[in-house]
Amino acid sequence: MTTPAPDRALRRLRRTLTLTCGLLFLAWAFQVAGMSNLTKLWTNREGAINYILGQRVDASTLATRRDEALREVRTDLQLRARDEIAANLKANGEPTPSLMKLLSLAEERTAGQLAAMSPEQLEKLVDQHLASHGSDGGRRGGYFPPETSPKAIFGDPESLGRLSPPLQWLVDRADRAGGAVRSSLRWALAATIRDDGYTGALLETIAIAVWGTLLAVAISIPAALFGSERTLNILLPGRARWQAAAREGTRFLVRRSFDIARGFNEIVLAMILVAILGLGPLPGVLALLIHTYGVLGKVFSEAMETADAKPIEGVQSTGAGASQVIAFAVLPQITPYIVSQSLLRFESNVRGATILGVVGAGGIGQLLMDKFGAYKFPEVATMMAIIIVVVTLIDFACGRVMKKVA
Numbered sequence: 001m002t003t004p005a006p007d008r009a010l011r012r013l014r015r016t017l018t019l020t021c022g023l024l025f026l027a028w029a030f031q032v033a034g035m036s037n038l039t040k041l042w043t044n045r046e047g048a049i050n051y052i053l054g055q056r057v058d059a060s061t062l063a064t065r066r067d068e069a070l071r072e073v074r075t076d077l078q079l080r081a082r083d084e085i086a087a088n089l090k091a092n093g094e095p096t097p098s099l100m101k102l103l104s105l106a107e108e109r110t111a112g113q114l115a116a117m118s119p120e121q122l123e124k125l126v127d128q129h130l131a132s133h134g135s136d137g138g139r140r141g142g143y144f145p146p147e148t149s150p151k152a153i154f155g156d157p158e159s160l161g162r163l164s165p166p167l168q169w170l171v172d173r174a175d176r177a178g179g180a181v182r183s184s185l186r187w188a189l190a191a192t193i194r195d196d197g198y199t200g201a202l203l204e205t206i207a208i209a210v211w212g213t214l215l216a217v218a219i220s221i222p223a224a225l226f227g228s229e230r231t232l233n234i235l236l237p238g239r240a241r242w243q244a245a246a247r248e249g250t251r252f253l254v255r256r257s258f259d260i261a262r263g264f265n266e267i268v269l270a271m272i273l274v275a276i277l278g279l280g281p282l283p284g285v286l287a288l289l290i291h292t293y294g295v296l297g298k299v300f301s302e303a304m305e306t307a308d309a310k311p312i313e314g315v316q317s318t319g320a321g322a323s324q325v326i327a328f329a330v331l332p333q334i335t336p337y338i339v340s341q342s343l344l345r346f347e348s349n350v351r352g353a354t355i356l357g358v359v360g361a362g363g364i365g366q367l368l369m370d371k372f373g374a375y376k377f378p379e380v381a382t383m384m385a386i387i388i389v390v391v392t393l394i395d396f397a398c399g400r401v402m403k404k405v406a
């Protein structure tokens with residue numbers, strides 16, 4: 001049977017209008033997103049090379065570089081003062097102030113230190129800073145070559161600071177033994193528990209991602225049971241109007257909780273929680289927990305919607321209760337999906353946790369911002385390389401786990 005000519009013309013008109021609207025939308029998005037400025041990648045290529053590899057220093061730019069070095073020295077002193085103030089408050093059992101208050105106290109202390117220095121001492125500090133950053137010749141700035149000092153990467157094994165009694169006992173015994181035993185233990189402790197090296201801060205980032213993901217999975221699975229229509233029919237059976245209304249209302253509230261939790265960015269949540277709880281890794285854990293709950297709750301509930309009805313009906317025909325039907329007919333069907341999505345979110349949370357430190361939520365992100373603020377770009381490049389290696393290893397490990405679960 002042939003389609004009447006007016007219907008064919010109407011369909012062609014609809015397709016034409018749809019295509020035209022789509023093209024207009026893409027053109028609008030192209031303009032708003034600034035895609036017309038892509039040519040800047042080529043026109044600014046020399047500036048990009050100087051930024052990444054460093055800018056050549058000559059006599060005409062050395063004076064300007066000395067002014068920049070003076071600001072960098074001041075920034076280094078402020079960061080050191082901030083860490084000292086926070087450590088002293090923690091040692092005295094006093095609450096840690098907000099990040100802005102801590103920076104204000106550090107700035108006051110730095111101003112006093114600079115005022116107490118003679119011009120000769122300040123010039124010496126600037127000269128040392130220029131020499132350490134390679135600005136007395138060649139290039140200055142840039143991310144390459146990266147930092148390769150073991151003490152910068154793993155921490156200083158000779159300044160472990162205060163340790164718990166068991167660890168201090170081990171260190172004392174190793175110091176008495178001397179040799180390779182002493183060196184190995186001190187380097188291991190510096191790399192794992194100290195926050196002055198990259199590895200200690202990175203391990204804190206991984207710990208934040210582990211607990212943020214683990215708690216989110218533990219909460220989102222039972223919440224997803226009440227966000228899925230199929231599992232709600234098992235948990236709250238009945239055809240009465242009030243029972244149907246209860247199921248619909250429960251599902252609506254749970255699904256909206258997923259939307260709200262997912263709608264907040266982790267950094268925004270971390271900023272709020274840092275203001276409430278203070279600096280440290282706990283705000284980072286809670287920020288990842290809330291956001292990951294929203295993401296995993298949504299995908300888990302949708303996976304439960306697609307569960308095959310035949311196994312569910314088979315278990316129900318044996319007279320099993322609601323919890324048994326969920327445990328033996330629903331969850332086994334979606335367990336591989338739960339594991340894969342949880343591991344995917346863990347990988348994402350490791351990357352996300354590196355940024356949460358920017359707002360004071362612990363981890364390597366805070367160290368990254370400190371190095372950015374001090375213009376120590378080679379150290380930033382080293383930390384980024386370490387993060388890439390760790391994320392690659394995590395991806396490999398998660399892939400091995402998935403092969404065993406699938």
